[in-house]
Amino acid sequence: MRKALLMGAACLLSMATMAQVPLTNKEGSQYQFTVLKSQDAFTVQNQGQTGTCWSFSGLSFFESEMMRNGKGKNLNLSEMFVVRKMYPLKAANYVRMHGKANFGEGGGFPDDLLCLRNYGLVPQEAYDGNRQKTYNHAEMTSLLEGMVKTLGEAKTVNPAWQKAVDGVLDAYLGATPEKFTYNGKSYTPQSFAKELGLNADDYVIVSSFNHHPFYSQFVLEVPDNWNWEKVYNVPLNEFTAIAEQAVLNGYTLAWAADVSEKGFSFKDGLAIVPEKDWADYSDKERQELFTTPAKEKVITQENRQLAFDNFETQDDHGMHITGLAKDQQDNKFFIVKNSWGTGNYCGGYFYASMPYFAYKTTCFMVNKKAIPKEIAKKMGI
Template structure:
């Protein structure tokens, strides 16, 4: 997830705002009421859950960490706690360390890079705890945004050299060399730190301040080539942890999201953002009729026409969705955070989605995404188990 599109997104981003309430006010001002904009869409909010500020992942494929940590921050709000901006790069760094072990054990027969999945954030939280963002930013030498390109090239070259194993027997020293490289680019992780005049370890901070139980979360996928309502492998390259998730029909994906939002829970969302009918600048995504007739490299004029006003959408059947998966048009591109529900001037409902590309689009870092798009292009969703409707929970083992 987040392997292709974060670089082009930088063309549109600006510096993120600050302050949790300020971010919430911005969302309300931009989406509430009848707001008209340059695209011809007018949105009214229906559900608008509390969130932490928009952030900018910079030139790094860490959307999965930004989006799912944002989700955990909203989980803190839902639990009645004061939200703490969590260190997204701490989560990513711990994930890279675990991923490196898998990469070496598999002799490089797994993907390497910045990418990950929503479940990686939960797994790292359970295993390594959490750190406040003010303690570990991963930014050195005056940098203000992430840039992982050089670091990842060096890390992969190092791992590939380890796999070749010129000594004949692997020594444990490669892990220290790997960690030292991460230290050089991201800074060392403090084993102890002070937050609001109290000392913590990452584990004690997760327990005492964040206060969330990693066992409370569940992830879902949707594919029709394995049985529904049973667990199946998430077949995407960035699933380096080889996670198995519950497989559900496309309609159940939006059933879960609707139930979550209505009960005050947000959703971590993995999706494809490569299609011309996903527009970050316009802040809108939908599914046109005959979606497979749209090539990715349409002209600017053709793309502009897509977003002049709301358009009719096809019914998203399991077969239509699976065609996109099988022909490669639906890919595991990006992770975002579903935080609310809106409707357009025709009454069609959209999900309000928080992104991590800064605030430089039509809706100051947010998007409106139709339910059809979510059914068609979702790669995974992760939610609190309490957010799962009874109609779904009765068919799986929670």
């Protein structure tokens, strides 16, 4: 997941408003949403000109987990702490693989769990990653990619190269704190995460593809899964059921999906899968798709799989599902918190239809307790 976009307009609607009244996705739209369930989430953030959506969405998910447990209601976790901790690991993996691996800004929810498990977490005020007006890692990543590419192609390497990588990261992001003070108390990153009640073992990543056996674990074949972490595989009907029931029962989801579809429009506050191919609509009809509820494509295990196999569905972007709504035709939509700032009508949120979720999701992270017991048993959880 590496989608990056800088958004900066003022917020027009707060999440509290979204939880209380029926809403629409944009000014002038005929969509009328009724919120069925909405969970607490911290303020919408902006990943700026970086491909670190996986950290923003994963930590937003952890923030909601803390709120659900009655801790850290106004706590903003540091996304750049996780980014800084992952870069040396990605670099080492790339070099050991002689350059035959992925390296860059992209990552996934396994990275968030790996950081939580091995390094802990810190609040934003303890480590902001040298943020200026916004985050922009273009120069840093260009330097890092040049370094590891040379090392990956070398016949022999000096182990001191890792100090050079750390030097670049410290120059641009800053060294991560070994200790810090928060609310008058001293912590290490690991003791801080423990006090927040966050345990990496409480979370699993779930997917649904039929090129691997269901109710097994497999390595999700996307480039940004650089450390080859496994996900749980379930049939599509159970995949969507887990997500819907989790939200209805008070949980949220860290969501990885393809956002390159014509039916995805953050500025229009909507993600849908039109019934016909995009080329079969007139320009006027295309505009109306984001203002008038219409039939969507029926999503099956087969057409979902085909889209993944032919690269129409890729691991574009990480987001945070915080609620569930329905339109006036009783079609269900997830309420999604993005990390592109607050520059749309929904104040940085948008509505993703159930067909879009079923079709374009690569995986999601969820608390194991949120999975229905009969499905969890089949998964071996």
